[in-house]
Amino acid sequence: MWRSPPIGVGACRYSRGVALALYRKYRPATFAEVVGQEHVTEPLRTALAAGRINHAYLFSGPRGCGKTSSARIMARSLNCAEGPTPDPCGTCDSCRALAPEGPGSVDVTELDAASHGGVDDARELRDRAFYAPAESRYRVFIIDEAHMVTTQGFNALLKIVEEPPEHLIFIFATTEPDKVLTTIRSRTHHYPFRLIPPSAMRELLERNVEAEGVPVEPAVYPLVVRAGGGSARDTQSVLDQLLAGAGPDGITYDRAVALLGVTDVALIDDMVDALSADDAKAVFGTVERLAEAGHDPRRFASDLLDRLRDLVLLRSVPDAASSGMIDVPDEQLNRMVAQAERLGLATLTRYAEIVHNGLLEMRGATAPRLLLELLCARMLLPAVSDSEEALLQRLERLERRVTAGGPAQAAAGSTAPPERTYERPSRAPQPAAPAPAEQREQAAASPAPAPAAQRPGEPEPPAAREAEPPAAASSVRPGPEPEPEPEPAAEPGQVDAAALRQYWPQLLATVRKISRSTEAMLTNATVHSVEGSTVVLTHTAAPLVRRLSEPHNADRIAAALGELLTGEWQVRCVHAGAEGEAAAQRARQAPSRPAAAPAAQPAQRPEPRQPTPERPQSESPPQAQPQRRPVPAQGEPDIPLPPEPEDEDEPPMDQPAAEGSAAVPRPEPADPHERAHKLLSDHLGARPIDS
Structure with missing residues (x-):
């Protein structure tokens, strides 16, 4: 983007007074001298040659890439005596006035919107725009940093930008085109500028250094280009600083490293060699030398990331150096090729990711050296391949299946702990069933002991469930209730x-x-x-x-x-x-179930009564006849069922009900006097009074 310096200009570099900065001294004067922006300059030259001039232009791009310089060249080409032309003559009054070192023209106004972006400035500019040019063909307004114009200022310019006079042309230059008012941006021809490639930037620096007549070591150019970051103005400023501090030998590599604050390439080489050899002592020794030399750990990490990027390109693209993708001296290139071969592409990529994440952590850190040492320790750790990660995940899944009792025990070849058995808490182990003769002798000898009091809601004890009434034993004498089969265990390959x-x-x-x-x-x-x-x-x-x-x-x-x-x-x-x-319904339909309660019995079930001891056949029938609990089918829950109400167990009306059984109400007297005596006796707690 910068024009080649004229012959003999370097002599004034050492004249008395304030030296002119390089970015002003070598500012381009025509579109042909602009470097690295051919995608913009060629369409503009074609439009000027064809006479297709628009009333408003928008130049956008990073700082220092030639937006304002191209706007001045555009104004010079429009007002040239031979124009509009893509190549100004440079001899007419307008060309001399608009040259880089010229005094300027009254018809070309350059406004910095960073300090003049208010609505009052926009109104003043709008009022001046209606006047015809004094001595030129067009009146050109160059508004630099256009994104700084306020919304009210853009609204004040909107009408004149939409319908300007024939002699008026606007050129907006900005680094943030999205902040320009949409209605303004839609009425302009937008030309995006971009950063200058390193190869084109180095050619520009070499021409400037040759014009200045100062010797520069070849290893200095990559440092300057990298420090400029693709901006021509910033790169020219860095070179200007090195030229100002140059000694009799010119600009040396050591002097450039000291002035720019970049990391010495020897430290970068030592770090990469130590990482390739897995030498922890050398790695942390390099960090110690870095701290003793006073280098910034953040800058070292950034320079190390740049080296890793170059090594990745060398490993991936063998001709990266010859194609211009990497700009390093020949002796350093040979050393980098050997480093890339030793490390490998996968390791280099892993190192680059670790350093990149470490740079993010170093932002605002109070101990950057500590973070640098930690990321070095991460790079020294062995890498885990994808196959190992997949194996670890499979092992975790197998462990879960082994714990759940699946078939992975045999596949993993490990000894599983003994299988735990689960028993029903409500079941108690039952003794073997005695012979029928022995059962009759035991029943006649002594009554069975009465069980403990049963709480409401608890399942019946085993003795109550398996007790049979003596009357039923004389006719049908079934064996003891078989134990419900335990829940089936898991088959091979299943979970129980x-x-x-x-x-x-x-x-x-x-x-x-x-x-x-x-x-x-x-x-x-x-x-x-x-x-x-x-x-x-x-x-x-x-x-x-x-x-x-x-x-x-x-x-x-x-x-x-x-x-x-x-x-x-x-x-x-x-x-x-x-x-x-369902289990209760099956129990009611069993053959051994006694007769159902009469219809007059209340629908509500009474509370279960305690079983009474068995009596010999000679004695009176027992008051309670417990039912035999049906065996639940496999897979059904073991739910205890209360006994059905029976008529023969009801106590007399003048006696209280047995403990644990529901109270039976006495029938109401038919005579009114007897009913009154009954109510009074119930109230006083006395027996009924005979009338």
């Missing part, structure tokens, strides 16, 4: 219900990730049984059973089971109360 109950909290947590509503409905549910790949759940609330049986809820629970235990699962939910009612 007992093991699944252990993982119920984990299952709820997994369901919570899928659906919180489904997890809330499972709060009072429990695992009833596991039938192959089908898990049967029970719930005490019938509405929630219907909700959980819906396909979308069952699929969510099955998906959670698959995530927790792997495999394909199906879920079915049943009502716990329905299971108990």
Whole structure:
């Protein structure tokens, strides 16, 4: 973007007075001298040659890339005596006035919107825009930093930018085009500028240094280009600083490193060599030398990241140096090629990611050296390959299946702990059934001991469930009730219900990730049984059973089971109360059940009474005849059922009911006097008075 210096200009570099800055001294005067912006200069030259001039232009791009210089060249090309032309003559009055070192023209106004972006400045500019040019073809307004103009200022300029006079042209220059008012931006021709490539920037620096007549070591140019960051003005300023401090030998590499504050390439080489050799002592020794030399750890990490980037390119693209992707001296290039071969692409990429993340952590850190040492320690750690990560994940899944009792025990080759057995808390081990003759002798010898008082709601004791009335024993003498078969254990490759109950909290947590509503409905549910790949759940609330049986809820629970235990699962939910009612219905229909209560008996069941001791056949019949509890089918819950009410167990009306049984009310007297005596006696707690 900068024009080549004229011959002999370097002599004035050492003249007395204030030296002219390089970015002003070598400012381009024509579009042909602009470097690195061919994508903008060529269309503008074509438009000028064809005479297609627009009334407003918008030049945007990073700072120092030539936006304002191109706007001045545009004004010079428009007002040239031979113009509009893409190549100003440079001899007419307008060209001399608008040259880089010229005094300027009254018809070309340059406004800095950073300090003149208010509505009053915009109104003044609008009023001046209506006047015709004094001595030129066009009146040109160059508004630099256009994004700093306020909304009110843009609104004041909107009408004249939309419909300007024929002699008026606006050129807006900004680094942030998105902040320009949309209605203004839509009425302009937008030309985006970009940063200058390193190769074009180095050619510009070499021409300037040659014009200045100062020797510069070749290793200095990459440092200057990198310090400029693609901005021509910033790069020219860095070179100007080095030229000002140059000694008799010119600009040396050591002097440039000291002045620019960049990291010495020897420290970078030592760090990369130590990392490639896995030498922790050399790595942390390099950090110590860095601190002793007074270098900034953040700058060292940034320079190390740049080196890793170059090594990645060398490893990926063998001809990266010859194609201009990497700009380093030949002796350093050979050393970098050897480093890239030793480390490998995967390791270099991992190092670059670690250093990049470390740079993010160093922003605003109070101990940057400590963070630098920590990221060095991370780079020294061995890498974990994808196959190892996959193996670790599979081992974790196998451990979960082993804990759940799955088939992974044999596959993993590990010794599993002994399987735990689960017993029903309400069941007690029963002794072997005695012979019928022995049973009759035991019944005639002594009555059975009375059991302890039974609390309401508790299951019946085993003695009460298996006791048979003597009258029934003479005719039908069934054997003792067989013990319910235990819950089937898990087959090979399955999980039993007992093991699944252990993982119920984990299952709820997994369901919570899928659906919180489904997890809330499972709060009072429990695992009833596991039938192959089908898990049967029970719930005490019938509405929630219907909700959980819906396909979308069952699929969510099955998906959670698959995530927790792997495999394909199906879920079915049943009502716990329905299971108990089914067992009670089967018990009522059994042949050994006594006659049902008469219809006059109240519908409410009485509280269960305590069983009485067995009596010989010669004595009177017992008051209570306990029922034989039916054997629950496999997979049904063991729910105790209260005995049915019986007529022969009712006490006389003038006697209190037995302990534990429901009180039976006495019939009401038919005579009114007797009813009054009864009410009075009930109130006073006395016996009825005979009338």
